[in-house]
Amino acid sequence: MKVLFTDIICNIAQSFHKSTVLNYLFPIIIFLFTFSALGQVSFTKDQIEEFKKKYKSFDFIYLKKDLEIIPYKSDTDDFRLKLNFSEVILILSPKGSESFLDQTIEYSDAIQLHGAKSKLRSESGKTQKAILSSEVQTISSNFVFYDGEKSRELNFEDVAVGDIIETSYSLIYENGALPIRHFFGGFAPIVSSNVELQEPDWVEFDKQFYNDKGMIRESKKQRGNVTYSVFTFTGTPYTHVFEPDAPSFLSLVPHIIFQVKECNINDKQFGLPDLSALQKIYLSYLDNVISDTSFSDLRTITLEITKELNSDSEKVKAIYYWVQNHIQYVAFEEGISGVRPRLGKNTFNKRYGDCKDMAVLIYGMAKSIGIRIQIAWTGTRDLPYTYEKSHNQFVDNHMIATFQDNDRKYFLDATSDFQPFDLPTSFIQGKEALIFDDKSNSFLVEQIPVIGSLVNCIKDSTVLTIADDFVVGSKKKEVGGYNKIAYFHLFNEPDLLEKNKKKLTGYFFNNENVSRKVDFVRVKVNERDSISKVELVFRKKLSKLDSNTVLLNVFTGNLPLDQLKLKNRKLPLEIDYKTTSVSLTKVIIPSDYSVTKLPENKVIDKDGISYQINYEFFNGELKQLVKVELTKLNYSIEEVEVLEKTISELTKQLSKPLVLIRK
Secondary structure, three states, X not given: OOEEEOHHHHHHOOOHHHHHHHOOOOOXXXXXXXXXXXXXXXXXHHHHHHHHHHOOOOOEEEEEEEEEEEEEEOOOOOEEEEEEEEEEEEEOOHHHHHHOOEEEEEEEOOEEEEEEEEEEEOOOOOEEEOEEOOOEEOOOOOOOOOOOEEEEEEEOOOOOOOOEEEEEEEEEEOOOOOOEEEEOEEOOOEOOEEEEEEEEOOEEEEEEEEOOOOOEEEEEEEXXXXXXXXXXXXXOOEEOOOOOOOOOHHHOOOEEEEEEEEEEEOOEEEOOOOHHHHHHHHHHHOHHHHHOOOOHHHHHHHHHHHOOOOOHHHHHHHHHHHHHHHOEEOOOOOHHHHOOOOOHHHHHHHOEEOHHHHHXXXXXXXXXXXXXXXXXXXXXXXXXXXXOOOOOOOOOOEEEEEEEEOOEXXXXXXXXXXXXXXXXXXXHOOOEEEEEEOOOOEEEEEEOOOOOOOOOEEEEEEEEEEEOOEEEEEEEEEEOHHHHHHHHHHHOOOOHHHHOHHHHHOOOOOOOOOOOEEEEEEEEOOOOOOOEEEEEXXXXXXXXXXXXXXXXXXXXXXXXXXXXXXXXXXXXXXXXXXXXXXXXXXXXXXXXXXXXXXXXXXXXXXXXXXXXXXXXXXXXXXXXXXXXXXXXXXXXXHHHHXXXXXXXXXXXXXXXXXXXXXX
């Protein structure tokens, strides 16, 4: 396993995924050494032993992590930033030893690496210097917006438990106006971390604090015309744990974004003082797109796919679906294409592109037949930033197209290849969109809607009959909204039913462990604009208490949340979308049996979850209605406890069998 210095990537890439998982798998600072741009710090042998005991469950810890931010003027009166990183870790396990044999530092054409070095000292006092590898070009498939990447490695011959690794390096930002992000937490404890920001009188920074809960302390000193500000996290070391269905790392870890607010060098202005400055940068990325008039190829295909359609809405939908069907989404982009989309005709000819290229192709195809489409930047739900507070390049990592039809706006993201026209992709729900309108040459910030739970409804209709020693069921499922998209990916592969029948059965029954014979009768999931439908029949052994008493589990559906995912959670819960589950079961009671007692009806309505259970018995038929609704996307730890208790009560209620007695 290699260690990656991904704080660098955090300032190059706008995608969250790589920076979250790897962001803290790189070294920090010090044992008996004195090493820091911010002040000398040392730890005694006794302190190191205490750290080993306190953090014995970890593979390594950060003894210190410092960052120094130094703005300066280049010879050509351009604005530069120098970032000095100083980091040391203490190795606590063989796995930690393996992780730090090779340490990778990534940078780019626009962010230069200088002075990378690392040394190791063992408990016996033996030292070892890392060997710096040659530069290589790196490739990643996770990023949407970023500059071309390069990397070098710091390699050790051997790393053992108890070793201390001290690493330092500098990055030169050729564009000093780029925002800088520093984290005071990671996937291993950080004993000490400080950021020093130097502000000469010709530059002013905006400091944006996230998840710090008032625990980042700032101290200032003035030396000549430079203000030195030191930021220190004073709370308990934040250690991030991975947990499924949790909010993003960026939404939880304490961190600061440093953004140049104002900078004047010989009447040259730099920085991002407000949102309009960011809009100006983004507009420059679109200049070739807006001025492009070469639509001949796009117009031909667009006229062909819209020739039978009348309204603009129908035509835009046809364009949108055509792009989904014919353009392969490829996220990797290099150099200026990491931020500047290609012309629509280029994406059309190559048949692949990233989110920007797809948005621009939709824009170009619609424009070729006289329909107005807007291009919009947005951030995925991983990013906790807004345009008002963080008007910088960290605020978004995605591009879509938008279409206004009377009073309704459509948010078109073709990177999802089965996305219906009337739904935004689930991972941008509730986020802001920065929309550019080329007619008025202006921007608008608008919130992408959060889709209601009833749109994402799963309706389960089941008929149960008793035949000899078996319960035979006939089940129909109708699935809408985001749930429908999930079903499409489950069923839209050849022979998937036969290969994965056992796995797929779990999507139709709450208890996967019950032995059932299942046959899928009809599957219809491959149409974007209609409800997905699945029909199946099943049979299972009848449960008998004795020769005259039958125990029948009426509920054969599945609940929208797994109780096990809620129990003993350490982090809040974030679900992909609100959802409603409706299960209607009809039991045909044999004429020679009677129902001893009808189960009780129940209604629960709490913040974030509601459910109801209703029973009716008439003319030899028992009907059970179960409706469960999840009405929030995010649940705090306290709300998760309520959620877990509610689901537990519901599960217990539904697990009570119906008792049938032979007459």
